[in-house]
Amino acid sequence: MTDFPLQITAWSSLILGTLLLVMAFRVSSDRRNKSILLGDDGDKIILKKIRGHCNATEQIPMALILLGFVEYLQGSTYALIIAAILIAGRLMHATYFSFDGTNWRFRFYGMLFTYIANLFALLAMLRALAF
Numbered sequence: 001m002t003d004f005p006l007q008i009t010a011w012s013s014l015i016l017g018t019l020l021l022v023m024a025f026r027v028s029s030d031r032r033n034k035s036i037l038l039g040d041d042g043d044k045i046i047l048k049k050i051r052g053h054c055n056a057t058e059q060i061p062m063a064l065i066l067l068g069f070v071e072y073l074q075g076s077t078y079a080l081i082i083a084a085i086l087i088a089g090r091l092m093h094a095t096y097f098s099f100d101g102t103n104w105r106f107r108f109y110g111m112l113f114t115y116i117a118n119l120f121a122l123l124a125m126l127r128a129l130a131f
Helices: 007-033 044-074 076-098 105-130
Strands: none
Touching: 007 044, 007 076, 044 076, 044 105, 076 105
16 A cells, blocks of 8 residues: 555554553553542542543644645655654653653653644645645
8 A cells, every 4th residue: 555645644643543542541441440430539640641641632633634734735754754753742741641750851842842743734734835
């Protein structure tokens, strides 16, 4: 399937979709182990994992849509750079929320990289659409 026009977006979706699935599984597993049926039941560790998963579900879909448009409009060079920044950011962010005691910088730089990737994608799209 080498003629698929959005290879970078497809691979990024595979990586980030796997990350989302792992994060969801960790939340479900912790809830099951602690017999929590709904929410966090006041457990701060589970709450942290839930918020990390929620943030990923809030950020990843739009980032992948933007990435797909950039890859389509601008080609693979811009898309590869944006995908690398996005994936690095989401992995750092997920690390902070998945493991108790992780340094806060993982969260900070994870979101910073996510914002940078989205900003680059928006600018690349604007460049392609305006010129």
